[in-house]
Structure formats: C-alpha cells, structure tokens
Amino acid sequence: xxxxxxxxxxxxxKRFKYTQEKLAKKxxxxxxxxxxxxxxxxxxxxxxxxxxxxxxxxxxxxxxIVGE
Numbered sequence: 004x005x006x007x008x009x010x011x012x013x014x015x016x017k018r019f020k021y022t023q024e025k026l027a028k029k030x031x032x033x034x035x036x037x038x039x040x041x042x043x044x045x046x047x048x049x050x051x052x053x054x055x056x057x058x059x060x061x062x063x064x065x066x067x068i069v070g071e
Contacts, residue, residue: 015061
C-alpha cells in the first residue's frame with residue numbers, strides 16, 4: 004500500500020534546530036523512527052503525530068498533508 008501522506012517533519016525540525024536524535028527523545032521514539040518518517044516510509048500513529056506536532060508547537064494538520 005502506497006503512503007499517501009506527506010509531512011513537513013524535516014522542515015520543522017530544521018526550523019527548530021533539532022537533530023533527529025533530539026526530536027526522537029522529545030517524542031519518545033528512536034532516531035530510526037524519525038528517519039523513516041522524514042523519508043515517508045510510513046505514517047505515524049495518531050498519538051505520535053500529536054506528540055510531534057506539540058514538539059513543534061503546531062497542529063497535526065500543519066505538519067501532515069493527506070493526499071488523494
């Protein structure tokens with residue numbers, strides 16, 4: 004099944020000057036999870052999406068773009 008969700012995780016991470024490791028620790032996952040999300044290898048569970056959005060002080064909708 005093709006991943007049809009785009010995200011702005013890398014863009015926000017750079018804006019906040021977070022390393023992948025720092026973001027991973029902040030939201031309670033591994034660095035590999037952040038890498039996989041940034042490369043759009045999978046879509047995060049709702050709980051993780053909310054944690055990431057909170058880390059970046061934005062909404063889930065600002066961070067994730069659902070395609071057709």
